[in-house]
Structure formats: C-alpha cells, structure tokens
Amino acid sequence: xxxxxxxxxxxxxxxxxxxxxxxxxxxxxxxxxxxxxxxxxxxxxxxxxxxxxxxxxxxxxxxxxxxxxxxxxxxxxxxxxxxxxxxxxxxxxxxxxxxxxxxxxxxxxxxxxxxxxxxxxxxxxxxxxxxxxxxxxxxxxxxxxxxxxxxxxxxxxxxxxxxxxxxxxxxxxxxxxxxxxxxxxxxxxxxxxxxxxxxxxxxxxxxxxxxxxxxxxxxxxxxxxxxxxxxxxxxxxxxxxxxxxxxxxxxxxxxxxxxxxxxxxxxxxxxxxxxxxxxxxxxxxxxxxxxxxxxxxxxxxxxxxxxxxxxxxxxxxxxxxxxxxxxxxxxxxxxxxxxxxxxxxxxxxxxxxxxxxxxxxxxxxxxxxxxxxxxxxxxxxxxxxxxxxxxxxxxxxxxxxxxxxxxxxxxxxxxxxxxxxxxxxxxxxxxxxxxxxxxxxxxxxxxxxxxxxxxxxxxxxxxxxxxxxxxxxxxxxxxxxxxxxxxxxxxxxxxxxx
Numbered sequence: 001x002x003x004x005x006x007x008x009x010x011x012x013x014x015x016x017x018x019x020x021x022x023x024x025x026x027x028x029x030x031x032x033x034x035x036x037x038x039x040x041x042x043x044x045x046x047x048x049x050x051x052x053x054x055x056x057x058x059x060x061x062x063x064x065x066x067x068x069x070x071x072x073x074x075x076x077x078x079x080x081x082x083x084x085x086x087x088x089x090x091x092x093x094x095x096x097x098x099x100x101x102x103x104x105x106x107x108x109x110x111x112x113x114x115x116x117x118x119x120x121x122x123x124x125x126x127x128x129x130x131x132x133x134x135x136x137x138x139x140x141x142x143x144x145x146x147x148x149x150x151x152x153x154x155x156x157x158x159x160x161x162x163x164x165x166x167x168x169x170x171x172x173x174x175x176x177x178x179x180x181x182x183x184x185x186x187x188x189x190x191x192x193x194x195x196x197x198x199x200x201x202x203x204x205x206x207x208x209x210x211x212x213x214x215x216x217x218x219x220x221x222x223x224x225x226x227x228x229x230x231x232x233x234x235x236x237x238x239x240x241x242x243x244x245x246x247x248x249x250x251x252x253x254x255x256x257x258x259x260x261x262x263x264x265x266x267x268x269x270x271x272x273x274x275x276x277x278x279x280x281x282x283x284x285x286x287x288x289x290x291x292x293x294x295x296x297x298x299x300x301x302x303x304x305x306x307x308x309x310x311x312x313x314x315x316x317x318x319x320x321x322x323x324x325x326x327x328x329x330x331x332x333x334x335x336x337x338x339x340x341x342x343x344x345x346x347x348x349x350x351x352x353x354x355x356x357x358x359x360x361x362x363x364x365x366x367x368x369x370x371x372x373x374x375x376x377x378x379x380x381x382x383x384x385x386x387x388x389x390x391x392x393x394x395x396x397x398x399x400x401x402x403x404x405x406x407x408x409x410x411x412x413x414x415x416x417x418x419x420x421x422x423x424x425x426x427x428x429x430x431x432x433x434x435x436x437x438x439x440x441x442x443x444x445x446x447x448x449x450x451x452x453x454x455x456x457x458x459x460x461x462x463x464x465x466x467x468x469x470x471x472x473x474x475x476x477x478x479x480x481x482x483x484x485x486x487x488x489x490x491x492x493x494x495x496x497x498x
Contacts, residue, residue: 002063004030006038014217015073015167015224019114022072029062029072029116036074036118039165043498046146049159051079051137052087053119061116068114069227075115076160076169079123080153081107081211082201091125091134091153094324094353094361105198106211109228110170121156121169125363126316130180130437131420132156135363139417142184143496144462148414151181158185158214163498168220174209175313176409176440179452182214183409183465186454186494188482189214190221193473194447195237196229204319206312206385207237208444216492218482222250225475237447240473249476250483257291257481259283259468260398261406265438266302272412275464278456279408282466282485285455286406289484297405298398300391300442306434308384308391309441311376317366318373321346343374364422365429372426392446399448399471404481407439409452409467413460439467449475453482454491463494 007027010018021027037055044050058074066072077083080090082100089095110117122132122140132155133139140155142148143163150159154171158181161169171178173191182189194207203209212228215221225246231238261283263276270276287293322342328349329337337345350361362370399405415436422429443450449472452465470478 002030004028004034006035007031010035010039011164013167015070015215015220016217018073018167019070029065030059032072032074033058033062033116033118036166039163040118043163043165046141046498047143047159047163048138048140049121049156049163049165050076050119051122051156055118058116058118066114066116068112069223071114073115074166075110075117076119076121076157076166077107077110077117078154078157078170078172079120080127080172081170083107088120089136091123091127091136092362092366093136093357093359094350096136096357102201105200105232106228107170109198113224113227118166121154121160123154123156124152125366126320127153127172127174127177128313128316128365128369129153129420130176130433131415131417132181133417133420135359141417142414143498144186145414145460147416148462149184149417149419151184151414153177154214155181158182158187161185161187161214161216162496164495168213168215168224170211171214172209172211173444175309175444176437178212178214179409179440179450179465179467180437183452183454183467184414184463186457186463186491187214187216188218188221188451188453189465190225190451190475190478191443191449192225192229192475193239193449195231195235196225196239196449196475198228198230198232199235199237200232203236206315206445207447208312218250218479218486219247222246222479243476246475246479250479252480253484253487254477254480257286257403257477259286259291259293259404259406260296260402261293262295262297263408264297265411266297266300266305271408274413274458275408275411278464279406279466282453282455283406285485285489289488294402296402297407298395300394302434302438304387305391306430306438308387309445310430311381311384312388312445314369314373314376315381317362317370321370324349343371368426388445395442395446395448395469396472399469403470403477405469407467407469409439409465411435411438413458413462413464443469446472448472449478451478451482453485454494455485455489457494
C-alpha cells in the first residue's frame with residue numbers, strides 16, 4: 001500500500017476547504033487521513049473521544065479515492081449508528097459485542113458524500129445523558145478544560161472536532177445531543193427539522209432524534225445537509241423540500257429578522273450570569289447587524305413540559321429492554337420469561353451478563369428510567385403527547401410573531417465530569433438535568449430546526465453557545481443568520497490549548 005505524509009496544513013481548513021484541495025488534486029485523501037490519524041494518536045489519550053479506530057480501513061478507502069462533495073475528508077461516526085459488520089455498543093456494557101447487520105441510511109449517505117470514517121466516537125449509554133461518561137469506555141474530556149464535560153450525547157464527536165482530530169463529525173440529536181456538546185466545546189451545531197435526514201433503520205414513535213454533524217464552520221454543516229437531506233419512502237417523518245441550497249443560504253445573509261430572546265428559564269428564573277451575558281451579547285450583535293430584537297419567550301409551563309418529555313425519554317431504555325426480551329424469547333427462554341415476568345426477567349438477564357463481563361450490564365440512570373416506564377400506563381403516555389402537542393402549537397404561534405427565538409443552549413457553563421451523578425435520587429437528578437438542558441428538547445418534540453452558535457467564552461475560558469429556534473422546515477433562516485454571525489464575530493481561530 002502507498003504510504004502518505006500527513007497534510008501539514010490540515011487544521012487550517014474546514015471540511016469544505018479540504019475537499020476542495022482533493023477535488024483540485026492538490027492533496028491526496030491519504031494525506032488527509034494520515035493527518036487525522038496523527039492527531040487522534042497524539043491527542044486522544046487525553047481526550048478519550050474515539051473509542052474504536054478503523055485506520056487501516058480508512059487508508060484503504062483513501063487509496064481508492066472516493067467521490068462526492070466531501071471526497072477524502074476524514075470523519076468519525078457516533079457509536080449509536082449502524083455500519084454492517086461493525087461493532088456498535090451504544091455506550092453500553094451489555095452491547096459490547098454487538099455487531100450491526102445493516103448500515104444506517106444516514107451513514108450510507110455520508111459514504112456517498114465521500115467522507116472517510118476513521119472510527120467511532122464516545123457516547124453516554126443509549127445517548128440518554130448530556131454528559132459523556134459511559135461505564136464501558138470511560139469519560140470523554142472537554143478540550144477546553146480536561147476536568148469539564150464535553151456534553152452529550154455526541155460528546156465524543158464534539159471533543160474530536162474541538163481538539164482538531166477531524167473538521168466535523170457525525171452527531172445525532174434526540175433531546176439536544178448535537179447542540180449541547182457543540183455549545184460545551186465551542187462549535188457550531190445544527191439540529192435539522194424532523195424528517196430532514198433519513199431515519200432507517202428506525203425513527204421511534206415520537207420522531208425526536210435527527211442526525212447530522214457537529215462542525216467548526218457553518219458552511220460544513222450546511223454543505224453536509226445538502227449532501228444527505230431527504231427522507232426515504234418508508235420514513236415516518238418528511239420535512240418540506242428546501243427552496244434551494246442550504247450552503248447557499250449560509251452564504252446569503254438574511255434580510256432584517258425579528259428575533260425574540262430570553263435570559264430566563266420557562267419558570268421565569270434568570271439563568272446563570274455567564275449564560276445570560278452570552279445571550280445578551282448575541283442579542284446586541286444581532287441588533288448591530290440590523291435585526292429587530294425584543295425580549296419575549298413562549299408561554300410554556302416548565303414543569304409540565306419536563307414531566308411530559310420525561311415520559312417519552314423513559315421509552316428509550318424501555319424499548320431496548322423489550323428488544324432484549326424478545327430476542328431471549330426467540331432463544332427458547334420464553335417459558336422462563338413468562339414465569340418471571342418482564343421486569344424480573346430483564347434483571348436476571350442483566351445479572352447474568354454482569355457476571356460474564358465483570359461490570360454492571362446497565363447504568364443506574366438507564367435502570368431508573370426503564371423502571372419508571374414499566375409502571376407508566378398507556379393513558380399517561382397519551383396525555384404526555386397531548387401536552388407536548390399543545391406546547392408545539394404555542395411555539396408555532398409564537399414563531400408566527402417572530403422569525404427566531406434566541407435562548408441559552410445550556411442553563412450553566414459546561415458541567416464538570418462527574419457532576420451529573422447517576423447514584424443520587426432520581427428526582428433530584430432529573431431536576432439537575434432540567435436546569436442544565438431545559439431549552440434544547442423544545443426543538444425535538446416540536447420537530448422545529450434549531451442551532452447553537454459559539455459566540456461567547458466566559459472568564460474561565462469555557463465556551464457558552466447561543467441557541468436559536470426556527471420555524472418548521474426553515475433551516476435556511478437559521479443558516480443565513482449563522483453565516484452572518486460567523487462573519488461578524490469569527491470563531492475559527494478560537495482553539496483550546498492542548
């Protein structure tokens with residue numbers, strides 16, 4: 001196999017820029033792969049972002065010279081997505097040996113775009129928490145402060161991009177998992193409209209998760225969305241067709257927008273002073289750019305929203321446990337399962353697995369959520385959907401009066417590793433999580449697009465993102481403003497010292 005020297009100017013360019021070098025045959029994909037490999041090997045021992053490496057496979061792909069708008073650009077896949085024949089553990093000890101038998105539709109589109117995957121990034125168990133500290137792989141560090149969390153659930157992806165390993169990385173977002181780590185790591189993160197990207201092999205009954213990436217530049221996210229957008233025929237959710245190119249929208253600054261902002265949570269309590277200052281600074285910048293900025297927020301009952309969303313979140317581990325039971329039933333354990341009942345059966349399966357691995361099969365938060373879901377009645381879940389739908393109508397009406405809603409991405413600066421403690425009382429932990437990530441789930445259960453933009457760093461040097469929520473199907477407005485903000489207050493040269 002031909003060997004290549006690492007491309008020396010690798011970190012000076014975003015993914016679009018690197019792809020342009022390849023397209024003009026000034027740089028070989030092998031040089032980009034070696035540059036990424038060099039950085040992963042040098043930096044990841046301190047960061048722990050890349051939990052499985054596929055360097056030789058990437059080198060082979062680079063030698064074949066892929067095609068597509070990102071031909072030859074190094075990339076990383078979050079360890080919640082399927083690649084046929086590849087291990088995917090979902091951040092869980094229980095699934096440590098699982099291998100996918102099919103490839104996710106979005107991953108197939110990444111390949112068609114020419115991206116070369118070098119491995120898989122760390123994620124909390126089942127993507128449930130906003131901090132990436134799974135038992136199976138250990139905690140990922142925030143490159144801006146190694147004692148801080150990079151967020152979650154795409155924490156490994158964000159840490160890899162922030163530390164310069166790759167220019168962008170796959171991320172998915174079911175409750176904020178693109179935007180939370182992008183904010184914590186000083187990066188751009190766009191959660192597209194529900195149904196904008198393909199959902200196969202499954203989308204869930206609620207349509208919460210949507211996949212794309214975390215990137216340093218706005219145009220990388222926009223150009224990747226151009227390459228991968230569009231639902232498949234069997235998908236439950238379909239976003240309206242875009243009017244044009246997302247990348248062009250990011251280049252074309254918007255006309256005067258009406259932007260509402262808040263520095264209070266939905267109970268009326270002012271957020272952390274550093275976070276409030278970030279939002280106010282962003283609001284002032286929007287005014288300086290000619291936009292109309294008003295202080296306002298949707299009328300949402302915070303406690304009702306949190307309680308209803310939690311019922312949907314509980315369904316994630318509950319559905320995983322149900323799949324495990326169905327598989328066990330197929331393996332001739334059906335009589336035992338019927339005798340024990342579902343809950344005792346899954347506890348037994350987990351206990352036997354723990355003896356084999358020497359570690360608990362599932363983490364405390366996963367167990368606690370699944371146990372709650374086990375006692376939830378179908379009527380309660382239906383009521384939760386109804387309450388979230390009522391909030392969706394309120395937000396839609398609010399966005400009829402303004403173009404965008406600006407809020408904090410996170411309620412505080414990035415938390416410290418270990419600060420989100422799964423061993424404390426579940427209700428106390430949930431209160432802590434709501435305080436931290438209250439604003440991001442709004443975009444998931446409404447299905448509306450949202451983004452976090454890295455415009456502020458506090459005195460401790462930690463990034464604090466500003467969050468914008470847009471109308472259903474209108475990513476173009478978000479991307480246009482993001483491009484304008486990026487030009488007015490560039491963040492490209494803001495890098496952590498590693």
